[in-house]
Amino acid sequence: MPELPEVETVRRGIERMAVGRRIARVEVGRERTVRRTSREALIDGLSGTTITHAGRRGKYLLCSLDSGEQLMIHLRMSGRVLIAESGAQRLPHTHVVLHLEALGEEPSRELWFVDPRTFGEVVVFDPDRLAEQMPELIRLGVDPLVDEFTxxxxxxxxxxxxxxxxxxxxxxxxxxxxxxxxxxxxxxxxxxxxxxxxxxxxxxxxxxxxxxxxxxxxxxxxxxxxxxxxxxxxxxxxxxxxxxxxxxxxxxxxxxxxxxxxxxxxxxxxxxxxxxxxxxxxx
Ligand SMILES: [Zn+2]
Incomplete structure (x- = not known):
């Protein structure tokens, strides 16, 4: 199961490859991955927004969007975030695809959430409504690399x-x-x-x-x-x-x-x- 160092490595990859990009379109396959809300909620919450920041707390990936909402990805047991060329052959168990628009000289890309065991999760939430939408983030302890940890x-x-x-x-x-x-x-x-x-x-x-x-x-x-x-x-x-x-x-x-x-x-x-x-x- 990915722990802080693996999730931080993924975060850095998202920062490098996806921050600043507009999400043109979203595909959701397996609905278990978006079980906290719904397929429609993820598509509506992400389509047309731009990823402005890639953050992390503990094992939670937290990406800020220009809509004011946040994208949370949790890898759990077997989840993977992969960046692929647009139109690349999908891997088995690719449950969510974000189509990222071209940025300057860089071509368009896809961000895939791949998860064979489907314990992982992808959610769009409102950071002002944490108690209702992401209560576990309130209970989360200090992050030894992100927060002031002494x-x-x-x-x-x-x-x-x-x-x-x-x-x-x-x-x-x-x-x-x-x-x-x-x-x-x-x-x-x-x-x-x-x-x-x-x-x-x-x-x-x-x-x-x-x-x-x-x-x-x-x-x-x-x-x-x-x-x-x-x-x-x-x-x-x-x-x-x-x-x-x-x-x-x-x-x-x-x-x-x-x-x-x-x-x-x-x-x-x-x-x-x-x-x-x-x-x-x-x-
Ligand atoms: Zn020893």
Missing amino acids: PEILRQRFAGKRGNLKGTLLNQSVIAGIGNIYADEIMHRAGLRWSRVPERLSMPTIERLHKAIVQILGDAVASGGSTLDDTQYVDVMGDTGSYQNEHRVYGRAGEMCLTCNKARISRTTVAGRTTCYCAVCQR
């Missing part, structure tokens, strides 16, 4: 959190954008076991964790995200990421720890998710 903010977010660290990092209302891969990598970088209790972490430990969050997510964005064997994550041009080559614990259960070379990576299940850690490095 060790002090992290300490405040962890106050009263008595569950385990892994589950808290996965909780999108605490910090937005971290999923299973990066939670494990972040805890390894910070030298913290999944079972630590967030509200009991000392300030120096929170500072170490904060640094690990910013570094791991930043490095992963710089690598274009992680593309795993069992996922189909690619950027808008169809290219894979390379951060999977930097993983130190995720997907490495039973292999020697690359950090200490003293223990094999352990695997357990936490909050219903496979969790990989080094029992020597992570305390």
Whole structure:
């Protein structure tokens, strides 16, 4: 499932390839993709508007339109945003197509939302009516790359959190954008076991964790995200990421720890998710 670094890589692609373009026409195939509203609502909300900004909060892509509304795309399990030449042969499972007009010397293009498992979503909403139309954005926690994210903010977010660290990092209302891969990598970088209790972490430990969050997510964005064997994550041009080559614990259960070379990576299940850690490095 795409996490913050993959979604940020897609956002940058949309910024480069689609911002400033007018949407001439919209096609919606599978209605499950637009289930929050309707096929007509998406077509009416997008046709004739220009994409003015590509933003992101956590795993939510949020594009501003010159109509004042916003386009939200959530990739969920298997969604992909691809930019294609106009008239290119569609991929299977292409559920939404935005026809983008030519811009200056650049020819017209198509933005495709492709989603084999159809958990993903495409919605046009009014940012002044978030409570009715996109209530989960109100509950969303701090985005560690977009919002003001400091060790002090992290300490405040962890106050009263008595569950385990892994589950808290996965909780999108605490910090937005971290999923299973990066939670494990972040805890390894910070030298913290999944079972630590967030509200009991000392300030120096929170500072170490904060640094690990910013570094791991930043490095992963710089690598274009992680593309795993069992996922189909690619950027808008169809290219894979390379951060999977930097993983130190995720997907490495039973292999020697690359950090200490003293223990094999352990695997357990936490909050219903496979969790990989080094029992020597992570305390
Ligand atoms: Zn180790």
